[in-house]
Amino acid sequence: MPPEARTKRPTAGSGIPASRANVARPVARRGGDPASSSPVFRLDDLSVYYGSFKAVRNVSMSIPQQQITAFIGPSGCGKTTLLRCLNRMNDLVDIARVEGKVLYHGVDLYDEQVNPVEVRRRIGMVFQKPNPFPKSIYDNITFGPKVAGVKGNLEEIVERSLRRAALWDEVKDRLKDSAMGLSGGQQQRLCIARALAVDPEVILMDEPCSALDPIATGRIEDLMEEIKTDYTIVIVTHNMQQAARVSDMCAFFTAEINEHSDTRTGILVEFDRTETMFSNPQDERTENYVTGRFG
Amino acid sequence: MAPRPGESGVLSVESLKGAPGRFRKESAIRRVFFAAAATSILISALIVLSLAGEAWTFVTQVDYSSLWTDGWFPRRGMYDVKTIFVGSILVTIVAMFVAGPLGMGAAVYLSEYAKPRLRRTLKPILEILAGIPSVVLGFFALTWISPEIVQRLNPESSLFNLMAAGIGVGILTTPLVASIAEDAMRSVPQALREASYGMGARKVTTSTKVVIPAAVSGLVAAFIIGISRAIGETMVVAIAAGATGGSLFNLNVFEPGQTMTAAMASMAAGTDAVKGAGLTFQSLFFVGLLLFLITLLLNVSAGRFVRRVRQRY
Ligand SMILES: Nc1ncnc2c1ncn2[C@@H]1O[C@H](COP(=O)(O)OP(=O)(O)OP(=O)(O)O)[C@@H](O)[C@H]1O
Ligand SMILES: [Mg+2]
Numbered sequence: 001m002p003p004e005a006r007t008k009r010p011t012a013g014s015g016i017p018a019s020r021a022n023v024a025r026p027v028a029r030r031g032g033d034p035a036s037s038s039p040v041f042r043l044d045d046l047s048v049y050y051g052s053f054k055a056v057r058n059v060s061m062s063i064p065q066q067q068i069t070a071f072i073g074p075s076g077c078g079k080t081t082l083l084r085c086l087n088r089m090n091d092l093v094d095i096a097r098v099e100g101k102v103l104y105h106g107v108d109l110y111d112e113q114v115n116p117v118e119v120r121r122r123i124g125m126v127f128q129k130p131n132p133f134p135k136s137i138y139d140n141i142t143f144g145p146k147v148a149g150v151k152g153n154l155e156e157i158v159e160r161s162l163r164r165a166a167l168w169d170e171v172k173d174r175l176k177d178s179a180m181g182l183s184g185g186q187q188q189r190l191c192i193a194r195a196l197a198v199d200p201e202v203i204l205m206d207e208p209c210s211a212l213d214p215i216a217t218g219r220i221e222d223l224m225e226e227i228k229t230d231y232t233i234v235i236v237t238h239n240m241q242q243a244a245r246v247s248d249m250c251a252f253f254t255a256e257i258n259e260h261s262d263t264r265t266g267i268l269v270e271f272d273r274t275e276t277m278f279s280n281p282q283d284e285r286t287e288n289y290v291t292g293r294f295g
Numbered sequence: 296m297a298p299r300p301g302e303s304g305v306l307s308v309e310s311l312k313g314a315p316g317r318f319r320k321e322s323a324i325r326r327v328f329f330a331a332a333a334t335s336i337l338i339s340a341l342i343v344l345s346l347a348g349e350a351w352t353f354v355t356q357v358d359y360s361s362l363w364t365d366g367w368f369p370r371r372g373m374y375d376v377k378t379i380f381v382g383s384i385l386v387t388i389v390a391m392f393v394a395g396p397l398g399m400g401a402a403v404y405l406s407e408y409a410k411p412r413l414r415r416t417l418k419p420i421l422e423i424l425a426g427i428p429s430v431v432l433g434f435f436a437l438t439w440i441s442p443e444i445v446q447r448l449n450p451e452s453s454l455f456n457l458m459a460a461g462i463g464v465g466i467l468t469t470p471l472v473a474s475i476a477e478d479a480m481r482s483v484p485q486a487l488r489e490a491s492y493g494m495g496a497r498k499v500t501t502s503t504k505v506v507i508p509a510a511v512s513g514l515v516a517a518f519i520i521g522i523s524r525a526i527g528e529t530m531v532v533a534i535a536a537g538a539t540g541g542s543l544f545n546l547n548v549f550e551p552g553q554t555m556t557a558a559m560a561s562m563a564a565g566t567d568a569v570k571g572a573g574l575t576f577q578s579l580f581f582v583g584l585l586l587f588l589i590t591l592l593l594n595v596s597a598g599r600f601v602r603r604v605r606q607r608y
Contacts, residue, residue, distance in 0.1 A: 092492060094410065121495030131486035134509050143504070144494040191490070198494055 040065045040202055040232045041086060046100035048081050048090070054258075055081045056266040058100070061251060068224060068233045070243040070274065073253035073289070078266025079236040082253075083204050085109075086234065087123035088116040121148055124200035128207040130187035132179035132194070137162075137171050140179045140190055144198035157197055165193035166223050185216025192223065196231075203227075205235040209242065221246050240290055243274065250277040252286045346587060349580035357574055367553050368541035369562060369575040378544040379582065382457065383526055383554040385546070386536070389461025390468055390525040395518060397465070398472025402517075405473070406480040407502045418477075425470035433534030436463030441535060445549065452549035455537020461548065463531040472521040479513020480506050512601040519597035523590045529556035555582050 039062035048056040056078035063069050063086075071079040081090065088109060090096040102109045109119055132140050141158045150157070158175065162168040167189040171182070179190055188208060195203055205224075209217040217239075224233055224246055237243050243250055251271040255264035270277065270286045281287045357374060367378040401421065405414050441459035446452050483506050491501040507514065533539075537551030540561050545552050553561075562579050 087493070089489065089493065092489065117495050117497055119495075120493055125489075125493035127486060127489065127493075129486060131484070131490045133487060133490065133505060143491070143496075147491075147494060147496045147500055147504075194490075195494070 038065055039063055040105065041234075042101075042103040042106075043082075044101035044103060046082070046085065046098065046102060048078065048085060049095075049097045049099070050081075050093070051095040053263055054265045056253075057256075059268045061268060061271045063232070063234060064249060065232050066228060066230070067248040068228050068235060068246050069249040069251065070247035071234065071236045071251050071253060072238070072240065072243050073266070073269075074255060075238075076264060076266075077253040077255040079253055080206055081266070083206055083234060083236055086202070086204055087120050087125055088114075089120070089125060091116050121198055122200055123202040123204060124195035124198060126188070126191050126195055126203060126205040126208045128210055130184055130191050130211065132182070132187050132190050134178065134180055136176045137179050137182070137190060138175040140194050141197045144194060148198055161193040161197040162190075164196050164223075164227055165189045166219055166226075167193055183216075185212045185219065188212060188216070188220065189223070192220070196227070200231070202232045202234065205233065207236050207238060210238065217242070240292070244278050247274045250274040252277065252281075252283075252289060254285055254289070343584075343587065346580050346584045349577045350584040353574055353577035353581040356577070366541060366543040367558055369558075369578050370540060372574070373541075374574070374578050375544060376582070376585070378542055379553050379555045379558045380585075381544070381546065382532075382536070382538075382542065382552040383556070385457050385548050385552065386461045386464055386528075386532055386554050387522055387525045389458055389548060390465035390528075391518070391522060393462055393465025394468035394472045394521050394525065397469045398517065398521065399476055399514065401469070401473040402476035402480055402514075403502055403507070405477045407498065407506060418474075421470045421473055425474070427467065429467055429528060429530035430534070432463050432467050433460075433531040436460055436531055436535035449549050453537070453551060455535065455551040456549050457536050457545075457552040458548040460532045460534075460536040460552075460554075463535055464525050464528045467528060467531060468521045468525050471524055472517050475517035475520060476510075476514050479510040479517060482513070483509045515600050516597045519593050519600075523593045526589060526593075527556060527586065529554075529560050533557040533560050555586050558582060559586075 041061075041063040043059050043061050043063075046056070046059045047054060059082060071083060073079055081096075084090045085098055085102055086104075086109075090098070098110055104119070104123070107114070133143060135143070138158055141161050142154045145152075145154060145157050159168060159172075162171060167186060170186060171177075171190075179187065182190060188211070192203075192208070209220055212220070221242065224235070227233075235243075235247065249271070250273070252269045253266050254269050255266050257264055270281060270283045272282070277286060278290050281290065358372075361372055361374050362376060364373040364375040366373060367375050405417060405421075409417060436459045437455070440462050441452075441454055441456060444462065445456055445458045446454070449458075452458065487505050487509055488501055491505045496504070532554045533556075536553065536557060538553035538557065538561070542551065542553030542558075559579050559582055562575060
């Protein structure tokens with residue numbers, strides 16, 4: 001891989017670039033070493049609290065661009081908490097507080113001047129349970145672009161987003177129908193299409209397939225594989241095979257019991273390329289977990 | 296332990312019958328609840344029947360020319376129903392212009408903007424407001440709203456007027472509308488708000504484009520229930536709208552007027568018996584039945600609307 005291909009993202013000093021249009025999309029780097037790709041996020045000694053309860057402790061890691069990064073680990077170890085720090089969704093929880101830094105292309109997302117609304121336009125999210133709006137399929141997709149003030153051809157955006165989410169053929173004749181009439185798997189693909197419609201750079205997915213059957217899950221995995229040339233994806237999953245199948249990088253978290261109180265705090269145990277994590281993990285806890293021997 | 300088919304060889308109906316004692320207890324409880332439900336339905340039916348009986352006497356015996364006169368003066372045999380009907384409608388319209396925006400606004404604020412702690416303080420206060428005796432509000436409407444607001448707005452306005460009464464009824468209705476509307480918005484799943492925020496929507500956008508549309512059936516219901524409440528309100532109107540006993544037909548909200556409820560109250564109040572022309576007593580029941588039908592129609596249409604919107608989503 002020639003060094004000049006490692007395009008550095010432009011990093012504005014004071015804030016995030018004003019519009020996605022101004023941001024040069026870095027050249028897709030496929031097949032390279034994921035770990036060396038220039039990072040989209042750099043977490044620097046990040047701890048997250050809910051009130052006085054420390055949910056996640058001292059996480060430092062770099063999330064590479066245009067790769068799929070998976071967060072795995074036992075329930076309650078703070079995967080969701082950490083994921084929601086990446087687009088400031090935790091701001092919606094009154095008692096949530098962050099220590100340390102989340103750098104997005106070098107910009108501290110928790111800087112006072114950063115507006116979470118702007119952050120979320122660049123860093124989209126797909127949730128565990130499909131949550132389409134009780135509106136038509138068409139209105140679901142156009143919601144984001146309208147909110148962002150996009151003046152362009154909405155119909156085109158709808159078709160493009162639905163095609164990318166592999167849903168177009170199934171719904172093209174009933175775009176005006178309520179999204180609530182779709183199956184669970186279709187609804188989740190609609191939610192992905194909806195996230196894609198605002199053309200984010202990053203898509204965060206919190207167990208996007210946990211409510212779906214294997215066929216629907218397979219379709220969403222294919223879809224992730226397909227869109228990762230354009231997007232950086234961070235996915236939380238409980239499904240080891242899924243992490244092994246789709247992710248390039250994998251982070252294993254676990255929860256440690258705190259000595260003085262009866263609480264558990266999540267820590268990052270190991271973060272490496274997925275093959276390494278599954279074939280040759282450095283930490284015993286990782287090995288126990290990925291091989292299913294976790295106690 | 297109950298015998299399993301494997302142990303006794305065959306599974307018989309006997310072994311699946313369950314304890315007879317429990318069965319008897321269950322059916323006794325069911326009968327008690329049925330009796331409670333039946334009684335309340337029966338009472339409602341009796342009320343309607345007694346209304347209908349006297350109302351029927353009125354309808355059959357009244358001189359129809361007296362139903363279309365210059366005003367509602369039952370003791371003089373002038374039963375111009377349109378006077379009090381229009382009075383009720385005017386008061387209700389004014390009231391909903393107050394209670395609609397105020398109630399919906401309060402609901403949006405409480406549900407979407409107020410921090411949990413503030414909400415926990417404000418919600419009970421709102422519910423206390425709902426408990427203000429309407430007599431108190433009636434005097435407030437007459438002694439403050441009318442001179443300080445209505446007469447300033449329109450110096451021509453008389454002290455007793457439908458406008459002040461309407462505003463008073465509106466204030467009285469606001470907590471009810473706010474409370475029902477807030478419940479409707481709070482029952483919108485948090486997941487929908489998160490979906491909206493996750494796409495970079497602001498709070499205003501999330502409230503107006505996601506939460507309110509998703510709660511629309513409940514909001515309409517809140518509004519319609521507000522209307523029934525406003526139409527049924529009696530005391531504020533009886534005090535502030537100024538008509539005791541009778542009223543001339545009037546479409547001007549700055550003039551005194553009479554509503555159906557106030558008309559009934561003033562006929563029945565202050566005298567041992569309802570005196571006046573022969574059918575005064577019966578006219579009271581006729582108006583009562585009319586009110587009942589209007590409220591029924593409103594509630595049925597609220598239910599219809601809620602169901603239709605639910606089906607769409
Ligand atoms: N809104 C909240 N308020 C208080 N505590 C919370 C909140 N959300 C999460 N927590 C706590 O933070 C810890 C981490 O939770 P989190 O949801 O991030 O775990 P997770 O790894 O995503 O678990 P799962 O795999 O079950 O989804 C848990 O102990 C949880 O109880
Ligand atoms: Mg989770």
